[in-house]
Amino acid sequence: MKFIDEYRQGGLARRLAEQIARLTDRPLKLMEVCGGHTHTIFKYGIEDLLPPNIEMIHGPGCPVCVIPIGRTDDAISLARRPGMIFTTFGDAMRVPASKTSLLDAKAAGADVRMVYSPLDALKLAKKNPAQQVVFFALGFETTSPSTALTILQAAKEGVENFSVFCNHIMIVPALKALLDSPDLKLDGFVGPGHVSTVIGTRCYEFVSRDYGRPLVVSGFEPLDVLQSVYQIAKQVVEGRAEVENQYARMVSRDGNRRALEALSEVFEPRDYFEWRGLGSIAHSGIRLRKKYAAFDAELKFGVPGLRVADPKACQCGEILKGVKKPWECKVFGTACTPETPIGSCMVSSEGACAAYYNFGRLSKVAERAAAQSGAPRS
Amino acid sequence: MTTAFTASPLFERVERSRRRKPRVRDEFITLAHGGGGKAMHELIEGLFLDYFNNPLLAPLEDQAVFDLAGDGRPSRLAFTTDSYVITPLFFPGGDIGRLAVSGTVNDLAMSGARPLYLSAGFIIEEGFPVADLRRILESMRAAAVEAGVQIVTGDTKVVQRGCADKLFINTAGIGIIEHDARISAANARIGDKIILSGMMGDHGATILLARGELGLETEIQSDAAPLWSLVQAMLGVTTEIHALRDPTRGGVAATLNEIARSSEVCLQLDEQALPVREEVKGACEILGLDPLYIANEGLLVAVVGAEVAEELVARMREHPLGRAARIIGAARAEPPGIVVLNTTFGGTRIVDLLVGEQLPRIC
Numbered sequence: 001m002k003f004i005d006e007y008r009q010g011g012l013a014r015r016l017a018e019q020i021a022r023l024t025d026r027p028l029k030l031m032e033v034c035g036g037h038t039h040t041i042f043k044y045g046i047e048d049l050l051p052p053n054i055e056m057i058h059g060p061g062c063p064v065c066v067i068p069i070g071r072t073d074d075a076i077s078l079a080r081r082p083g084m085i086f087t088t089f090g091d092a093m094r095v096p097a098s099k100t101s102l103l104d105a106k107a108a109g110a111d112v113r114m115v116y117s118p119l120d121a122l123k124l125a126k127k128n129p130a131q132q133v134v135f136f137a138l139g140f141e142t143t144s145p146s147t148a149l150t151i152l153q154a155a156k157e158g159v160e161n162f163s164v165f166c167n168h169i170m171i172v173p174a175l176k177a178l179l180d181s182p183d184l185k186l187d188g189f190v191g192p193g194h195v196s197t198v199i200g201t202r203c204y205e206f207v208s209r210d211y212g213r214p215l216v217v218s219g220f221e222p223l224d225v226l227q228s229v230y231q232i233a234k235q236v237v238e239g240r241a242e243v244e245n246q247y248a249r250m251v252s253r254d255g256n257r258r259a260l261e262a263l264s265e266v267f268e269p270r271d272y273f274e275w276r277g278l279g280s281i282a283h284s285g286i287r288l289r290k291k292y293a294a295f296d297a298e299l300k301f302g303v304p305g306l307r308v309a310d311p312k313a314c315q316c317g318e319i320l321k322g323v324k325k326p327w328e329c330k331v332f333g334t335a336c337t338p339e340t341p342i343g344s345c346m347v348s349s350e351g352a353c354a355a356y357y358n359f360g361r362l363s364k365v366a367e368r369a370a371a372q373s374g375a376p377r378s
Numbered sequence: 379m380t381t382a383f384t385a386s387p388l389f390e391r392v393e394r395s396r397r398r399k400p401r402v403r404d405e406f407i408t409l410a411h412g413g414g415g416k417a418m419h420e421l422i423e424g425l426f427l428d429y430f431n432n433p434l435l436a437p438l439e440d441q442a443v444f445d446l447a448g449d450g451r452p453s454r455l456a457f458t459t460d461s462y463v464i465t466p467l468f469f470p471g472g473d474i475g476r477l478a479v480s481g482t483v484n485d486l487a488m489s490g491a492r493p494l495y496l497s498a499g500f501i502i503e504e505g506f507p508v509a510d511l512r513r514i515l516e517s518m519r520a521a522a523v524e525a526g527v528q529i530v531t532g533d534t535k536v537v538q539r540g541c542a543d544k545l546f547i548n549t550a551g552i553g554i555i556e557h558d559a560r561i562s563a564a565n566a567r568i569g570d571k572i573i574l575s576g577m578m579g580d581h582g583a584t585i586l587l588a589r590g591e592l593g594l595e596t597e598i599q600s601d602a603a604p605l606w607s608l609v610q611a612m613l614g615v616t617t618e619i620h621a622l623r624d625p626t627r628g629g630v631a632a633t634l635n636e637i638a639r640s641s642e643v644c645l646q647l648d649e650q651a652l653p654v655r656e657e658v659k660g661a662c663e664i665l666g667l668d669p670l671y672i673a674n675e676g677l678l679v680a681v682v683g684a685e686v687a688e689e690l691v692a693r694m695r696e697h698p699l700g701r702a703a704r705i706i707g708a709a710r711a712e713p714p715g716i717v718v719l720n721t722t723f724g725g726t727r728i729v730d731l732l733v734g735e736q737l738p739r740i741c
Contacts, residue, residue, distance in 0.1 A: 004663065010724040045725015094410075094733070107406035116592060116665070222723045339416050339733055340403070 007221030013049055016226045021051035023233045029055050030232055031322055032190040033175065035062025035348065036220050042355040044222040054229065057322030058352035060174055060278060061192060063139040064091050065344040065351045066320070068274040069310065071167055072097035074303035075136050078165055079110040081301065085128060087121040088136040089143075090114045095347050098308050102136075118150035118164070125154075125162035134297045137166045142194040144168040144286065145259035148266040151288070151295050163297040166287055169273060171195050172203050173284035179211045183323050188232040190225065191217035193247045198263075200255030201245050208241040219247040266292055276344050277310060277317030314343035319352055326356040333357060400424040414628025414673075415732035437640070439563060440485040440623065443555065456491035458482060459550035467510065467544060469588040471580075471599030475514035477675060478547040479521035479529075483604040484624045488678065490561045490613060491553030493525055493606055499533040499548040506544055514545070525604030527551065559617035566621045566641035570709040571687035573680045575608060575694060576601065576702045578630055579658040582672035587661060594664070596657040603676035608699045615693045618683035625679055628732065631670040633679050634717045635731045642714040645681075647707035647729065649722045670719075671732055681709060 032038055038058045041047060047056060060066050072095050079086035079102060086102070093103045093114065106112040115121050118135045125133035137147045147164060154162045171192055178184055191204055196217045207215045214235035218228035228246045235242060245251055266288060273285025288296040297303075310316065313331045318324035326332050326345065336342040338354050345351035400420040410417040422438065434442040441458035462478040479496065486493040498518065502511070522529055529549075580601040587594050605624065612619060621641065625633035630652075638645045654662075654669045662669050676699060682690055687705055694700030717729040 008723055010722055013723050042727060044721045044723040045727050046723070048725040049723075103408045103410060104404070104406060107404075107408040120591065338730075339420075 004221070007219070007223045008044070009223065012223060013226055016223070016230060017049040017051070020054065020226070020230050020233055023230070024237050025051070025053050026236070027053045027055070028187045028233060028236060029057055029185060029322065030188050030190060030229060031057040031059045031178075031186050032218075032225070033059040033061040033171065034190075034192040034195065035065065035351075036194065037190055037192075037218065037225055038062065038352065038355060040220055040222055040225055046222055046225055049226070050229065054233065056190075056229075057186065058319075058355065059189075059322065060178070060275065060320040061140065061171065061195075062345075062348050062351055063143070063169065064095055064348040065316070066169070066275045066278065067092070067095060067138060067167055067344070068276045069097050069308040070274070070304075070306050072101075073308060074298075074305060075165060076100060076102060076105045076110075077304055078134050078297060078301060079105050079112050081132070083131050084111060085124055085131050085133045086110065086112045086136065087115045087118075087124060087133060088112065089116075089138060091348055092136060092138055094341075095344060096341055118147050119153070122150050122154055122159060122162055125159050126157075129161060131161060132301075133162050134301075135162075135164045137164045137168055140169055140171050140192070140195045141198040141259075141263070142192075144267065145198055145256075145262055148259075148262040151266050151292055152262060154295055155292065160294070163295045163300050164288065165297040165303075166267075168267070168286050169275070169284055170269075170286065172199070173281050174275065174278070175204070175207065177278065177281045177284070178321060179207065179213070181321055184321055186213065186322060187236055188213050189215040190228045190232070191215045191243075193217060193219050193224070193251065196245075196247065196251040196255070198256050198259045200253050201243050201251060202253050202255075204243045208243050212241045214241045214244070216244045217247050217251055219250065265289075274307065277314075277320045279317070311342050316343040316345045316353075319343075319345055326353040329353070410733060412627075413732065414626070414632045417733055418628075419731070437562065437564060438636075439489065441489045441491070441553075443489050443491070454491075454555040456486050456489040456553045456555060457550070458485040459548065460485060461546060461548040463543065463546050464585065465543065466585075466588055467514070469600055470584055472602035472675075473514055473517050474545060474547055475517035476521045476602050478549045479518050479525060479527070480602050480604040480675060481626070482549040482551040483521075483525040483527060483606055484675075484678075486551050486553035487604070487606040487609040488561070488622045488624055489553070489555060490557060490559050490609060490619070490622065491555045492610070493527045493551055493553040493604075495530045495552050496522065496527050497531045497533075497548075497550045498529050500535070501542050501546040501548075502534065502536045503542045503544050504536060504539045511545070514547075521604055525606050527604075557613055557617055559613060559619050561619055561622050562640070563621050563623060563637045564640040566637050566643050566645070566681040566709050567683075568643055568709055568711050569684050570620055570643075570681045571684050571705050572634070572645060572647070572707040572709070573682060573687060573691055573694070573703060574630065574653065574706045575605075575678045575680075575700045576676070577653045577655050577658070578625075578674065578677065579654055579662070579669035579672035580677075581675040582629065583658045583661050583669075585673075586665070592661075592665070594661060596661065598655060598657045598661075601674055601676035603699055605676060605678055605699060608678065608694065608697050611693055611697050611700075612680065612690055615690050616683070616686040618686045619680055619690075620683070621679075621681040623679050624674070625677055626673050626675060629669070629671040629673055630677075630679060631668075631717065631729045632731055634729070637679075637681060638717050639715045641681075641709070643709040644711065644713050644715070645707060645709055645717045647717065647719045649719050651704060651706045653702050653704060653706075670729060684708070 121135035216228040267286040269283045270285040315329040345353035402424045441456040584600040694703035
């Protein structure tokens with residue numbers, strides 16, 4: 001496909017991988033912050049290409065993975081209200097809450113519908129004026145501008161039966177919390193791509209300035225990711241720590257002004273927001289401003305709002321911080337599998353655990369085969 | 379770094395827990411149980427098989443093959459059934475009627491059976507337009523002629539408004555196996571080649587877009603078609619066809635997983651060889667879906683002896699339903715039960731069964 005295949009060329013990838021290997025044999029731990037990058041890394045088998053000294057840590061940028069149990073419980077309680085049409089992005093359907101998931105709630109009678117955009121939810125509200133329609137708003141600055149614009153539209157059209165259960169979060173406070181975490185050992189970051197189309201690259205400058213770590217904002221195609229790894233490794237070798245923009249075809253230093261305006265018109269930061277596995281992070285979540293309170297499902301309906309601790313056995317937090325590897329979690333692959341996820345990292349295909357669950361099985365076999373044939377492991 | 383993981387005894391535990399007999403833990407049936415992924419396997423193997431287990435059902439093929447005379451030949455029959463519930467009822471390239479005939483014909487054909495007779499059961503919601511019913515019946519008639527089958531028995535129920543979604547159709551079919559090929563999902567052998575008869579994902583992508591929720595417009599059409607004549611042509615070349623399936627729900631990925639598991643071989647795919655139309659690729663890119671998991675209704679996967687693969691492909695390409703046939707991979711020994719994809723990018727990944735339906739990703 002035009003404009004896509006160009007970024008997926010295997011030959012170029014191998015050459016790039018060789019160049020990375022030639023740069024340094026120092027062990028480097030690099031975190032890709034965004035779930036989309038994790039997806040690319042596993043989908044294209046990028047770790048197979050990287051030299052063994054470069055280790056990718058899969059960060060907290062999968063919005064479905066970091067939504068806390070209590071908030072998902074709240075979503076389910078909203079969905080169960082009589083006369084409610086509860087709308088959600090597809091991959092939030094299976095996220096395990098305390099007892100059930102939205103998919104289970106739907107099976108038990110709740111009217112849960114999958115939408116591709118908040119505007120679809122607004123359309124549903126206009127079509128069903130006798131019912132309440134709530135949109136389960138999830139995600140970083142990738143998805144929050146479309147929620148903001150939808151609310152503005154609903155306000156303009158005076159749609160009274162539409163509201164938003166807002167769980168939008170911001171990437172920069174999360175990044176800062178990660179960097180402040182004492183047990184973190186990272187040499188650099190593959191920075192978010194889609195998020196940065198909205199927020200720009202300027203807001204990451206503290207990463208290099210205050211924490212001395214390189215960050216390269218990266219596109220989502222496999223060659224993008226490899227090139228970003230190359231740029232980070234190069235910075236490390238040259239003793240630099242800068243914010244670089246590999247995704248310049250989409251991302252500018254200042255971001256998308258109109259999207260940012262819509263965001264600040266509709267939303268304000270919350271004092272704290274809880275992240276699954278990472279705990280409470282200051283100013284990391286946003287909520288609707290008073291002016292738009294009529295569209296705030298939390299105020300309109302009231303939700304139980306109970307904080308639910310992550311399951312004890314679950315170590316999603318350490319995994320999201322890159323402190324632990326998925327397979328070092330006690331329940332990985334046995335009690336916690338993609339079929340019966342305990343932790344959120346196992347739910348989404350972007351979750352680090354779900355990705356490793358399959359990847360590890362493959363590597364094991366490769367090793368066994370290599371050992372049998374006496375060939376060195378590639 | 380993977381060494382640390384794979385060297386631990388944990389990995390063996392993971393494999394053990396994967397091989398456990400599936401159980402249904404859920405309190406309610408969810409849509410995931412019908413999605414063609416792991417949840418559906420759990421439902422079938424952990425519930426239905428518990429109650430109905432018998433030697434004909436247990437292999438979980440798309441059809442039961444049994445011997446009327448009891449001497450193995452020449453009168454083996456294949457028997458199958460399938461229900462059709464699709465929204466919208468009419469879509470580019472077909473409708474529920476064409477689907478109801480070709481789906482069941484295909485389940486028969488995938489055992490190498492020549493389809494003979496079908497039954498058709500209709501569950502109709504009160505208020506359903508007769509004109510629509512006519513259109514659907516006409517399309518069933520045409521598909522039956524195309525497939526060389528007769529619809530010889532049927533049933534009709536009309537239910538109250540709201541008790542069914544417009545129209546559900548069930549068809550059952552009987553076919554006769556007139557050759558020696560022993561075709562089964564359990565018969566793929568190491569060294570075999572994997573052939574795909576055409577483009578992946580046309581049907582599923584068409585349906586998704588025909589629902590009109592996405593506001594995307596394309597020229598893609600469903601591939602719904604009865605495949606018996608193609609299978610017949612293939613059997614004319616060789617009986618070294620070991621496994622044959624039509625990758626419907628769960629797509630090529632689910633079908634290959636079933637074959638890999640039943641045959642205890644590894645099926646290795648070459649991503650570069652996987653044929654996907656540009657429009658389908660584009661829709662998948664936008665929605666975050668993978669064409670490997672999208673349903674097809676006029677496509678077949680064959681695992682065949684390596685020595686006959688090229689000749690088979692050449693013959694298939696002469697047939698209107700096999701013009702884009704090609705070899706997409708091969709069966710090897712390790713790791714058994716797993717489907718592996720060599721990516722165009724030079725990496726590898728496991729193509730696992732999904733848990734339920736493929737859900738669009740948000741980022």
